[in-house]
Structure formats: C-alpha cells, structure tokens
Amino acid sequence: MSSTRELPATPAPTASSGIKGKSVRRGDTVFRGLSRIAGIAILLTMSLIALFLVWRSIPSFTVNTANFFTTSEWFPDQTPPVFGIAALAFGTLMTSIIAMILAVPVGIGVALFISHYAHRRMSAILAFSTDLLAAVPSIIFGMWGLEFLTPHMQGLGQWLNDYLGFIPIFRNDLGQYSKSIFIAGVVLAIMILPTISALSREVFTQVPRGNIEASLALGATRWEMVRQAIFPFAKPGMISAAMLGLGRALGETIAVALILSASNSINWHFTEPGGNTFAANIALRWNEAGSTGLSALIASGLVLFIITLVVNVVARGIISRHAEFRGGN
Amino acid sequence: MAKRIDVADLDIYYGSFKAVENVTLAVEPRSVTAFIGPSGCGKSSVLRTLNRLHEVIPGAYITGKVLLDGEDIYSADVDPVNVRRTIGMVFQRPNPFPTMTIRENVTAGLTLDGARRSKAELEQVVEKSLRGANLWDEVKDRLDRPGAGLSGGQQQRLCIARAIAVEPQVLLMDEPCSALDPISTLAIEDLIEQLKLNFTIVIVTHNMQQAARVSETTAFFNLPAIGQPGRLVEIAPTEQIFSNPGEQATEDYISGRFG
Amino acid sequence: MATVGSGKFERSTSLLQDALAGRRLPRWGVGAVGLTSLLAAYLLNVLTVVDGVAGTFLVAVLLFVIGQTGWSFTVEGRRHAVDRLATTTVYAAFLIAVTPLVAVLGTVLVKGFPVFSAQFFTTSMRNVSPRSEGGGLYHALIGTLEQVGLAALIGVPIGVLAAVYLVEYAPEAKSRRLSSAISFFVDVMTGVPSVVIGLFIYTAFILTLGLPRSGFAASLALAILMLPVIVRTTEEMLRLVPRDLRESSLALGIPRWKTILKVVLPTALGGIITGAMLSIARVAGETAPLLLTTFLSQSINSNPFKGPQAALPTFIWDQFTSGTDASRARAWGGALTLIVLIMILYAGAKVIARLTGAKKS
Numbered sequence A: 001m002s003s004t005r006e007l008p009a010t011p012a013p014t015a016s017s018g019i020k021g022k023s024v025r026r027g028d029t030v031f032r033g034l035s036r037i038a039g040i041a042i043l044l045t046m047s048l049i050a051l052f053l054v055w056r057s058i059p060s061f062t063v064n065t066a067n068f069f070t071t072s073e074w075f076p077d078q079t080p081p082v083f084g085i086a087a088l089a090f091g092t093l094m095t096s097i098i099a100m101i102l103a104v105p106v107g108i109g110v111a112l113f114i115s116h117y118a119h120r121r122m123s124a125i126l127a128f129s130t131d132l133l134a135a136v137p138s139i140i141f142g143m144w145g146l147e148f149l150t151p152h153m154q155g156l157g158q159w160l161n162d163y164l165g166f167i168p169i170f171r172n173d174l175g176q177y178s179k180s181i182f183i184a185g186v187v188l189a190i191m192i193l194p195t196i197s198a199l200s201r202e203v204f205t206q207v208p209r210g211n212i213e214a215s216l217a218l219g220a221t222r223w224e225m226v227r228q229a230i231f232p233f234a235k236p237g238m239i240s241a242a243m244l245g246l247g248r249a250l251g252e253t254i255a256v257a258l259i260l261s262a263s264n265s266i267n268w269h270f271t272e273p274g275g276n277t278f279a280a281n282i283a284l285r286w287n288e289a290g291s292t293g294l295s296a297l298i299a300s301g302l303v304l305f306i307i308t309l310v311v312n313v314v315a316r317g318i319i320s321r322h323a324e325f326r327g328g329n
Numbered sequence B: 001m002a003k004r005i006d007v008a009d010l011d012i013y014y015g016s017f018k019a020v021e022n023v024t025l026a027v028e029p030r031s032v033t034a035f036i037g038p039s040g041c042g043k044s045s046v047l048r049t050l051n052r053l054h055e056v057i058p059g060a061y062i063t064g065k066v067l068l069d070g071e072d073i074y075s076a077d078v079d080p081v082n083v084r085r086t087i088g089m090v091f092q093r094p095n096p097f098p099t100m101t102i103r104e105n106v107t108a109g110l111t112l113d114g115a116r117r118s119k120a121e122l123e124q125v126v127e128k129s130l131r132g133a134n135l136w137d138e139v140k141d142r143l144d145r146p147g148a149g150l151s152g153g154q155q156q157r158l159c160i161a162r163a164i165a166v167e168p169q170v171l172l173m174d175e176p177c178s179a180l181d182p183i184s185t186l187a188i189e190d191l192i193e194q195l196k197l198n199f200t201i202v203i204v205t206h207n208m209q210q211a212a213r214v215s216e217t218t219a220f221f222n223l224p225a226i227g228q229p230g231r232l233v234e235i236a237p238t239e240q241i242f243s244n245p246g247e248q249a250t251e252d253y254i255s256g257r258f259g
Numbered sequence C: 001m002a003t004v005g006s007g008k009f010e011r012s013t014s015l016l017q018d019a020l021a022g023r024r025l026p027r028w029g030v031g032a033v034g035l036t037s038l039l040a041a042y043l044l045n046v047l048t049v050v051d052g053v054a055g056t057f058l059v060a061v062l063l064f065v066i067g068q069t070g071w072s073f074t075v076e077g078r079r080h081a082v083d084r085l086a087t088t089t090v091y092a093a094f095l096i097a098v099t100p101l102v103a104v105l106g107t108v109l110v111k112g113f114p115v116f117s118a119q120f121f122t123t124s125m126r127n128v129s130p131r132s133e134g135g136g137l138y139h140a141l142i143g144t145l146e147q148v149g150l151a152a153l154i155g156v157p158i159g160v161l162a163a164v165y166l167v168e169y170a171p172e173a174k175s176r177r178l179s180s181a182i183s184f185f186v187d188v189m190t191g192v193p194s195v196v197i198g199l200f201i202y203t204a205f206i207l208t209l210g211l212p213r214s215g216f217a218a219s220l221a222l223a224i225l226m227l228p229v230i231v232r233t234t235e236e237m238l239r240l241v242p243r244d245l246r247e248s249s250l251a252l253g254i255p256r257w258k259t260i261l262k263v264v265l266p267t268a269l270g271g272i273i274t275g276a277m278l279s280i281a282r283v284a285g286e287t288a289p290l291l292l293t294t295f296l297s298q299s300i301n302s303n304p305f306k307g308p309q310a311a312l313p314t315f316i317w318d319q320f321t322s323g324t325d326a327s328r329a330r331a332w333g334g335a336l337t338l339i340v341l342i343m344i345l346y347a348g349a350k351v352i353a354r355l356t357g358a359k360k361s
C-alpha cells in the first residue's frame, strides 16, 4: 500500500475536546414526549369509552320501571319506560354459540389444512384468500345472508324440523325459516372463521419441527402426529383463537341487524323468525330512539362492552400464560 | 489530533449483573490497541463504555472514570452525543443503513446532526472518506446505489468510511473482520495500518495473529470463573504479550491451552 | 405381514420398499371410492331417494367417508383408517370454508356488476326516489374517501408514535407500569365492538361536546378502530430493526430522535405502511359506527366537518333497507364498489411494501 493516500484531515485543534454540551436535546425531549403522549392517548381513550358509556346510561337506569336484566321488552320511550336486556342477551348468546359450534371445528380444520396438509405453494395462496375473507365488510355478509343464504337454508330448516323436531331448538311451528337466530348464527360463523383459522394457523406453524419429526419418527400416522405433537402445543393458542372469534361474534352489528328483525322475545325455536342482539338492537333502534331510548341503547352498549372486555381479557390471559410457560426464546 | 484515553477503576454493570470489574488501562494516541480474551470476558463491554454506547442498553451503567485527553467523558456536563461524535465505532457485522445509498451512508453522520452543509462540501467528504476507507475506486461509479448491495468486505469498509466521515479522534472496532473472508480481512488490516496515522484505534479481536499483526499494545481480558465479572489481566506492548507475557493466564490463552 | 400380498397393491420398485410398505390401499383407491360414491349418490338421486344438488353431494361425501374408512379398516388396520378419516375431515373443513368465500364474492359480482355505469359513479342519490332506477354513489364515495383519509391522518401518527414509545422508549423507563398498561389496553381495544366505539363518539362528541353529526365524527370512530392494528404492526416492524443499526447511528453522534426518525422508522417503513393500509381497508367497510355518528345523506357534501355526509357502507345500508328492487340493486353495486376499493387498498399495501423500506441492489 502507498503512504500517499489521501486521508481525512483531522479537525482543527480546539481549546477543549468539544465533548461538553447540554446532554438533553430539545429534539429528544419533544419526540420522546410526543410518543409518550400518543401512548397515553390510547389509555385515555379506553378509559373515556368506559366513562362516557356509564355516565350517559345512568339516566335510563333511573327512569326504568322494569328490571334491566330480566325484562325482554324494549319500550324505553314509553311512559313509564319499560326495557331490559334479557332477550338481547339471549339472542347474542345463542347466535354466538351457534357460530362457535360451526366455526371452531371448521376453522381449526382449515388451519390444519393450510399449515400441515396442503402443498406449500398452495398453502400460501390459501392463507391469503382466507385473509381476504376477513377483509369483506360485515354489511356484505349480512346482505348475502339475507338474499342468498336464507333461501338455501329453507331446505335444511325443514329437514331439521321433520327429523329432529322433537328437540325444541330445531322445531319450527311457523313454517317460516327466514330471519332466524339460526341463520344469523351461520352468517356469524362464516364471519369469524377467518379470525379463528388465521390465529390457529399461526400457532400451528410455530410448533417446533423437532416435536413433529419426533412423533413421525415413532411411526405415527399424520393424524396421530397432529394429536401428539400439534394439538398439545397449540391448545392454548386454539382456545384463545376461539375466544377472539367469540368476541367478534358477540359484537357483530350490521350483518345481524340485516338478518334479524328487531323482535325482543326469547324464542327457543332457533329456525323461526325472531330474536335480537345487543349490537343489532342498537343499530336498528338508533334512529327512532328518543332521549331515554338513546340512553337505554347506550346502557345496553355498556353491557356489550363489558362482556367483550371480559372475553378478550380471558383470551389474552390464556395467550400470555402460555407464552410464560414456554419460557425462554 | 488523535487523543489518548485513560480508564481508571472501571466497573461495568448490566442491571444488577456486574459484567466487568476493576479495569484500569491507557490507550495511546495514534496507535492501535487490541483487546483479546475469551468469549464473554467483557471486551465488547469495555469498548462500548469508551464512547458511552454502553448506557443505551436499558439498565446498563458503569462506575469509575474514562478520560479523553484528561477530560472525564462521564461527567455531568458532557453530552454523550458529542462523545460519540468524537469517538467513532465500527461493529462486528457490517451494517450499512439499509434505506440509504452509498453516498447517504457516508454522509449520514453529517446530514443527520442538524448542521447544514453545502452539497460541494458533502461531495468532498464522501470522496475523502471513501478514499480513506480504501473503497473509493470500487464504488465511485455507483454512489447512488444502495449500500446494502455491496459485498460484505465492501460494506464493512463503507461502515468505516461512515465512521471516519464525521472526523472522530478515536475509532473503536469490535471484531471488524470476524464476518469477513480472508481477502476482505487483509484489506481492512491494511486500512487500519493507515488509519492509525490519524486516529487512535482500539480493536477487539478473537484472532491472535491479527492482534499481533496490527496492534502496538495488547490488553488481555479474562474471566476468573463462570458467573464472575471479567477482568483485565494485563496490558503491555504487543511483542511482549506474545513473546513474554507477564501472567500465566495470558500465556495459556495465547498458546491455545485455554478453553 | 410385511411382504405378503403387498405386491398386489403397490407397484413397488424394490423388495425393500415392498417390505416397508405394509398393507396399504392402492394409490387409485381414494379416487375409486370417491367415484363410486358419487355414482351411487347419483343413482339414489335418479331413484328419487335423495333430491337436490346439495343433498346428493352430501350423500356422496357420506358414502365416500364410510367406504374409504371401512376399506382402509379391513386392509390397513384401525390406525390408518382413523388417519384417512381425519384427512378427509380436514379437506372437508377446507371445502366448507371456501364455499362461502366463493359464494359471497360471486354473489356480489353477479348482483353488483350490472349496476355499474358511468352515471353510477358520477351522480348522487339526490332527488332519486328509492323506487326509480338511476342515481349513483358519487356522494358516498367522496364521503368514504374523506372519512377514511381523515381517520388515517389521525390514527396513523398516534399509532406509530405509541409503538415508538413502546419499543424505543419504554424499555429504559424507570417503571414498566405505563408501557404494560398501554400494551394491555391496545390488546383490549382490538376486541371492542365497532358499535361501542360509535356509541362512545356519539356520547362524547355529539351529546357532551355538542358537535353536530358529521363525517369528522365518523372519522374519529374509524381512527379509534384503526389504532390497535397500527400499533401492533408498527411495534412488530420496529422490533425487527436490528439493534446494531440503532447503535451504529448513535455511535456516529446522531441524536436519539434523529436515529429513530431517520434510521429506524425508514428501515421499518414498508411494514408500517402495509399495516396502515390493511387497517384502513379494515375500517373502510365499517357500518355501525357510521350509522351512529353521521346522518344518512343523499347528496354530495365534500365537507366532512359540516353537515350530514354519506359513506359507502351507509349508502349500502340505506339502499338495501329501502327494499325496492332498484335500491337493492344499487346496494349490491355499492357492495362491489366497496370490495373493489378494499382490494385496491390491499394491493396498494403490497406494492408499497415492495417499493419502500430497505433498498435492495
């Protein structure tokens, strides 16, 4: 190497080495402060949601002449006001349960198919298209459920009534099969399917290769491997995926509002028209509500908020306990 | 105006874990000082305290003194940003900023410190620094291509160019060749030979031959036992360390009788 | 048992493979059972024992499952029979899931496309009665673009900054209480139903602050809905930026905030933009919060801060619930438009992710 190479000139000598100075820079303080405020804004928003819902629902509680929890009727703008969430809770719970019964096994099956049964190229495409399903707005599911699914469910409803009619939930005394809790449940199932399958797929692909290969090396069939290696590892993840799906189903508004007609009654014949949910009730009665009516709807929203909060916190709890359990890495 | 560094009674902590204790050493200006020692003995930690990069790790702190030409870089009225500007650093794995071109990489330290500089001035710095890093001839035709598109050895020299572009007094290098092939390693070692004419250089290396080739002074660090803090065993002229070490541990390590 | 008779079933190329193969169903077995069950179901259909396409198909599947499992059980043994049953079930689950996807998209396409015309995209519903044909969704398209744009303008900076706090600043804070609280609330926020967010905006801004119902109120609701997704994806992307990169920037004497702004965020930019676009796509179709915070409107209002403003979801809702043939057709047209818009956002997210961020040689 030559020694004539040009080198960066050293800076002119200064009295001090120039390392002194204020160590707190305005840019740093400002940026740090801004990002902290953004974080706090999220905390604040969540707290304000709870606060405002409570505050604005109080008026309806004070004027209600019926028991809020056990009454089915919804006449808050009558004098005297009579309303309660019994029918709403019933409808919300039943539609969500139907959705879960249908969507959880199918969603886990889809996740298994994509993660361990389909070819790799294929599974990328499939994963993408189920994600796409998640992007379809719920109002479109509602319209589809009403115009496309309802006529196609007629036959099934009749069949259930004919052969399983001795069980109350399958019985249909009206001969009408539209606008039912059952159809709402099926639509909800389709809507939460992508959530459940995407989350379970994620945990399925996280199963260590070692576990899978160890199982296969013992001569297990693919299904035995799934049961020995995948399900035990992924169980908490599957449970929380189901819980998050449940959270979605409980709060789904517009699809259910389109399918159900707001009739606040408790009817165990799921294939008959009728039924209502918290969320659908809010959307359907919003524009006709007077001031007590609005307050009552806000009160029902508060109940929904609390229910979904509990479901989500439990789901997260399962995930984080699981994460701790797996330890390191 | 390369500067000297004096370290006195340095203890290094990561939270409650004491990683290194009781280091006292001097780094002479315009020379190369090599840190050697087994993995985990704290070479990188000591190096990173020299430009106050250690403290960016949450919970990390030190006790003791680090003097730059007699001035305590940990005193309260010192700005760590200025310290790092004065004492540059090159990392083990070449890491040019992935979103920047070669040119932008070199000038990053200048354009992002807030001071305005003219285009011509920046052009000059780019050429000077890239020449200084022995990279100019290889990249002068593609300064506007991404820095990540260079070979590993070129990327490392780009990182060196980036570090010397801000005209530091001291250059710290943490195993700068360990991710490189032998030819790139040789290029970097040549470069260090030249750089020491203008800079004070401290280099961490696992490669004993490299330490022997490039450094004037060698410091040997060791772990007395697993879980105990690392210590400086001895610091002496490189020739002496490799021919006639003062400590048995040093001799064991150098002759490979050590784990 | 290994070699006996296996040659009859497997076209083995070597004795060893033969020995390892065991008794398995022939490769054509699955297809044969499938074909046979389809045929049998068709026969049953012709003989009017079963009717309907779906019913016939269901019977075919049932026959297939019984046939295959039974055959496998007698030839391969219980374990393989169970395995085959499980495989069939998993495939069936997948088919069951794909059917509605195809059906929904197909329905929207078939019902929505005939409505598309130049007029549909350039006029509003002003002075168009629900019964008559014509009219369009121009006003709703404007409303959606403005509301979603405003929501992004509010939600993206807050979300990104909050993620910056969580990843860059929280670890060095004295107490982790604030950051773990934020983290927890972001998680919880993901699960809050959109109708509840709509209620919140209504109570806080319209009831309490006395602001009028407007496109802006809707934007606020949408922004809250976007926030958790943006925080989470940004967080994930920031954590992928190597620590080395931050340290070499700091080692150059670049201040912390410039390091984050000019080195860390640009490196993660592709992922952050993708996350933002996906969250925008997600909220673009939200209906419930809009119903509570904007009035329906039939005319063009390009000022989101004043007066009722339409949006695609509320347009669809309004037209669909009006219930005439013409209005329902318009609703499907709106639905197709909305899906196309969302697909464009998705595709845009992919393209932008590819174009920005780390420069490749």
Ligand SMILES: Nc1ncnc2c1ncn2[C@@H]1O[C@H](COP(=O)(O)OP(=O)(O)OP(=O)(O)O)[C@@H](O)[C@H]1O
Pocket (backbone or CB within 6 Å): B014, B017, B019, B037, B038, B039, B040, B041, B042, B043, B044, B045, B046, B057, B230
């Ligand atoms: N970020 C950190 N947090 C906690 N402990 C750390 C951290 N970095 C290093 N340590 C610990 O400090 C001690 C010294 O580590 P250091 O990286 O300085 O060693 P080293 O000599 O550079 O090793 P190597 O030759 O492998 O690079 C080790 O025990 C290490 O586990």
Ligand SMILES: [Mg+2]
Pocket (backbone or CB within 6 Å): B043, B044, B045, B174
């Ligand atoms: Mg090291």
